[in-house]
Amino acid sequence: MEGQPISTVEWVPRDVLHANGYNPNKVAPPELALLKLSILEDGWTQPIVAREDGEIVDGFHRWTISGDPDIAKMTGGLVPVVRLANVDPAHQRMSTIRHNRARGTHHVLRMADIVADLMEEYGLDVAELMFRLGMEDEEVERLADRGAMVKRGRNDDFGKGWVPGELRPR
Numbered sequence: 001m002e003g004q005p006i007s008t009v010e011w012v013p014r015d016v017l018h019a020n021g022y023n024p025n026k027v028a029p030p031e032l033a034l035l036k037l038s039i040l041e042d043g044w045t046q047p048i049v050a051r052e053d054g055e056i057v058d059g060f061h062r063w064t065i066s067g068d069p070d071i072a073k074m075t076g077g078l079v080p081v082v083r084l085a086n087v088d089p090a091h092q093r094m095s096t097i098r099h100n101r102a103r104g105t106h107h108v109l110r111m112a113d114i115v116a117d118l119m120e121e122y123g124l125d126v127a128e129l130m131f132r133l134g135m136e137d138e139e140v141e142r143l144a145d146r147g148a149m150v151k152r153g154r155n156d157d158f159g160k161g162w163v164p165g166e167l168r169p170r
Contacts, residue, residue, distance in 0.1 A: 020060070020092070
């Protein structure tokens, strides 16, 4: 579509882009590692959004990861960029916030369904899910167990460690 930034994706050297000084979005090291794995396994699926002068509006973490030798090797050090033309600083900041907030969150029960499906239907084990989803062992186990309780209707009785109103366990 003419006039849409996505129609003008360009591959540019990573060094022509630079971070902005205001982005409130931070990503922890485990999620950065997951982002790297995502690009290595799936390729570049989203471009970096930048102003004409190369200041990044959205995609700072993709840009950061693009400096990794394994990622850089995939595209000869080039990164995909769409440029926002004639953007004033206030609009740019609001655009960054919209991009950050529009990503949403994951709902636990749907995640539990997916983890259970990956284990049961596709035969993936806990170790592989830990690596490929960037999760800890306990997180995978809890999601898999919750998925089992919901999907298979587990009705195990839970022990009563205490009774409301009593001072000591039975």
